[in-house]
Amino acid sequence: MAEERSCASCGGSLTPKFPFVRDAQADDAYAVLVCADCGLGHTDPIPEDIPAAYGGVYYSEQRHGITGRIRAWLRARWVERHAGENVGRNARSIVDAGCGTGEFLREMEGRGWTVGGTELEHRARQLLGTTLDVRADLEQFAERAPIDVVSMWHSLEHTADPKTQVEAAFRLLRPGGRLVVAVPNHGGWEVKLFGRHAFQLDVPRHLYHFDCVSLERLLSDAGFTLEVVGYQELEYDVMCWLQSALNASVSPPNALFNWIIGRPLHGTRGQLVASLVLGGVLLLPAFVAALVSVLVHRGSVLKVVARKSAAVCEAAPGAPSGGGPSPGAPGHS
Template identity: 40%
Template sequence: MRTRFARVVDPRTHEIFSLDECQDCGLGHTRPQPEDLQPYYGDTYHGGRHGMTAAWCNARRLRLVQRAAGGETGRRLLDVGCGDGSFLLAARKRGWRVLGTEFNPRGAREAGLEVYERIEEVLPSGKFDCITLWHSLEHLRDPLAGLRRLAGALAPGGVIVLAVPDADGVQARLFGPAWFHLDVPRHLYHFGRGSLTRMLERAGLRVERHWHQEFEYDVMGVAQSALNVLMPTPNVFFDRLTGKPSEGSPTERALSFALGSALSALAMPPVTLTTLLERGGTLIVSARPTAAAPS
């Protein structure tokens, strides 16, 4: 194990963490991992994280699910880390029978969804044709054990589709400990393509497809990370766009919004380029159990 970043600041609590990296597999580990993570999430973390891009984000994710799982209706979908449930609601409109898991399930349950707090609680309900993890694998205490449980919960022909921040991408390398998508200590692990593929293989899964962009994630990764380097208070631009409270002064909020808007526009060409190079800010994969994977 080597230290990649000795000092990474949690923008919410201002506590200091480090990011260590396995020299064999490249998997990043947040150190220390708090015993109780709930104080690091708070009441405002789960809802409205996509702001005005939520509908666009859900539509794109449903297209990826259709490409990975096919377009038949009436099948079962589990979304692990479903947040406020917006993706599950969109999937249900497309004909999926949906369930979810979430550390704080209140918002999704209030939307009329069946949501459990832990993966173990939902598994006895039966097999799933598709299981999604949209930026949730990095939050799990034991992602390998979680993937093994989920692989066992797939119906014949079922598929897992998951997205993580790409810790080996250009953004991560460029911005280092200021990278917006490090999000310590909520992100307990940090994946690149190699480390993610190795973990999926250890869980009995075979990667079928890769995608390398979630557009709003990647643009925000550039804009907010640059602002985190330039401004004294982190994540002010993101907080304002998503309607979350911010510690920034009125002047800093106004300046962050102006600069962030300009940086978002300027980020579009490099985001396109890093996507083409398969080194973007986001890594998405679809994977099936090894025995069922096509040769």
């Protein structure tokens, strides 16, 4: 339960939304609490040993094969289209917070960007090798500031203190620089329909659960202005719908996804076969649901570009900047 916890973004009070959400990788359960003011979801309790919650198998070579390279190409294209247009050809720099196994950074490097990344996860660092400049946190890139773009591809929801992380990105960026953030969309139809079974909750690895309003509040409080909002990412759209439907129907949770990315099998072989067969049946409906939800801006992913506003660039991070949705509606992509 909430006890004395308050919202990690705005300080508001927390109330239970899903009191019992199973951890798909262990025999544990957590609650998801939401902020009454900004709507940010909080996994509760926060595990005392966060690295242990990953079980040492969050990243694998199998997860980042050909699909990883396609995903990196799509992300790079999106960043250049929405966050790179104002960047000079000879001085394009990006730092990717939570760079995982580094495919995205290698793709950006191939496009002529100066790249750097942060990563805490031990297994990912092993896979990265030594060819990329990867450090423990954003603060360690201060000597390379100002940076043109900071990206956070599905890392902000894993961060123990998202406010501090966004403020660190603000300090690193040049005025007019862009912050690119992708997170699971807690405000989408997937969570509405499947509730505590929703694949994207992934407690306790996902410590926070953002919708568009709570993400914009976090970013605007740090001095950013939201420019672009997108709801589609190839790797997640159909998979989220498919695995959520399976989680609501058969045990153990995430069996199909874990099988695809090569994680150890939880449950029996019979349960895995049941997941695979039912998954085949549900593939087409999941595809349709994913397509429609993206079209009406209720997709399973939220990806945004936010600009470090020149008007507030001299203010201390966390200084009041209006909060809540900005009057100018951001464009959609």
